[in-house]
Amino acid sequence: xxxxxxxxxxxxxxxxxxxxxxxxxxxxxxxxxxxxxxxxxxxxxxxxxxxxxxxxxxxxxxxxxxxxxxxxxxxxxxxxxxxxxxxxxxxxxxxxxxxxxxxxxxxxxxxxxxxxxxxxxxxxxxxxxxxxxxxxxxxxxxxxxxxxxxxxxxxxxxxxxxxxxxxxxxxxxxxxxxxxxxxxxxxxxxxxxxxxxxxxxxxxxxxxxxxxxxxxxxxxxxxxxxxxxxxxxxxxxxxxxxxxxxxxxxxxxxxxxxxxxxxxxxxxxxxxxxxxxxxxxxxxxxxxxxxxxxxxx
Numbered sequence: 001x002x003x004x005x006x007x008x009x010x011x012x013x014x015x016x017x018x019x020x021x022x023x024x025x026x027x028x029x030x031x032x033x034x035x036x037x038x039x040x041x042x043x044x045x046x047x048x049x050x051x052x053x054x055x056x057x058x059x060x061x062x063x064x065x066x067x068x069x070x071x072x073x074x075x076x077x078x079x080x081x082x083x084x085x086x087x088x089x090x091x092x093x094x095x096x097x098x099x100x101x102x103x104x105x106x107x108x109x110x111x112x113x114x115x116x117x118x119x120x121x122x123x124x125x126x127x128x129x130x131x132x133x134x135x136x137x138x139x140x141x142x143x144x145x146x147x148x149x150x151x152x153x154x155x156x157x158x159x160x161x162x163x164x165x166x167x168x169x170x171x172x173x174x175x176x177x178x179x180x181x182x183x184x185x186x187x188x189x190x191x192x193x194x195x196x197x198x199x200x201x202x203x204x205x206x207x208x209x210x211x212x213x214x215x216x217x218x219x220x221x222x223x224x225x226x227x228x229x230x231x232x233x234x235x236x237x238x239x240x241x242x243x244x245x246x247x248x249x250x251x252x253x254x255x256x257x258x259x260x261x262x263x264x265x266x267x268x269x270x271x272x273x274x275x276x277x278x279x280x281x282x283x284x285x286x287x288x289x290x291x292x293x294x295x296x297x
Contacts, residue, residue, distance in 0.1 A: 029066035029297055030128040030147055030199070031120045032138075033098060035112065036071045038083045041090070043134040044071055046278035048094065051138050051286065058096060065292065067140065068124055072116050072131075074102030098123075109195075110217035110224040117200070118209040127151055128158075129205045132197040132262070135270030137246070137281045141291035142261040146239060147199060148297045155234045156201045157226075159193025160243035176219050192226025196270055197242050197262045204229065246271060250285035259287040 034052075036044055048054055052069055053061050061067045076083040091097040102108070102115045113131060120129050128147050132138060150156045166187050168179035176182070182189065200208075208215065208228060218224045229236075244250040244260035253260055263285055265272045271281065 025123060025125040027066070028062070028068055028124050028126045029144065030130055031068040031070070031124050031126045032130040032132060032143075033070055033072040033116050033120060034132050034134050035109075035116070036073050036134040038073070038076065038087065038104060040134050041086075042275035043278075044090075046275045047134060048096075050278050050282040051140065052096075053292075054094065054096075061140075061292070065144070065297065066126075067144065067292070068126070069096065069140075070098035071096055071134070072098050072100060072112075074100040074104045074112060074115075077103055077105075107219070109221035110219075113221050113225060114208060114212050114215060114217065117205045118212050121202070121205040121209045126202060126205075128199045128201055130197065130199040131195075133195070133264075133270050135264065135268075135274035136196050137250070137263045137271060137278060137285060138197070139259050139261055139285075139287040139291065141287050141295040142241065142259050143199075144292065144295055144297045146241065146261050150201070150237065153235060154201065155203045155232065156237055157193060157198070157204060157229055157234050158200070158237040158239055158242070159198030160196075160240055161191045161236055161238040162194050163188045163191050165189075174220055176223075178218060189223055190226060190230055191236060192222055193236075194243060195220070195222035195225075196264050198222075198225070200225075204232075204234065207232070244285075246277070246281050247284045250281070254285050254287070259291075260285060 034047065058069065061069070073087060087097065098116070098119065100112065100115045100119055102112050116131065117129055120126070130143070147158070150158065166176050166179045166182045166189055167174050168185055169175065215228050216224070218227060239261070241261040244253060244263040246263050246265055250260045250263040263281060264270050271277060
């Protein structure tokens, strides 16, 4: 990690972000990247209309709380085409995208995740970097409180830890072409955070950025991330408030005064029909629109 840190420091002096050197990165609490796709405009709008501040409030969140939120997307296989122009227009309206040097595609999620963490670490000097899918309900105040408890730890990997079966059969969802690396048939993956939402500390984002060209990518993005940390001195933190179910689960917890940090449906690997249901889930499971402003981090 010391070698990685030294290399990262050297890279900071050499790389530029826009017209500014990355050494001028603003210091923030956390960066939340919402992974999205060209076809997910309705999902993005449902998030904007519910748990993600917009316009001046988004700028205020960055300035007063040190929280950066961006939709994360690359470009199409035909750069400058209709898909890219649609995102350009949407970004001009909302100014809430982080564009990656990456060709979009479902089977490229491991690469996209790697590039996201590298790009975010180059742009912002954050204590934590979060990846979340665009079909997850988030309570920002609860996320901030959760992360603040681990601020003093150098290398943390936070999420809902799981260990599912390695699927060797071709044609099934989540098939693992490199299944043989995980031992005998029927074995399970090592413990790793489920892919809907997870957070990593600054040192780990730096590690990914510095070593991105030699980090192996498996078929499944969450497995890839877990594999990058398996041989490092990293504290795995299993926090189930990041994987509550949608109502009634998250609603009961909110009514008990303990709102969830994030909610989704395991059966859909995200919130089922999220564009249609996000408002309802926010009303029933939200921490209150002012919570993030009144919570001390």
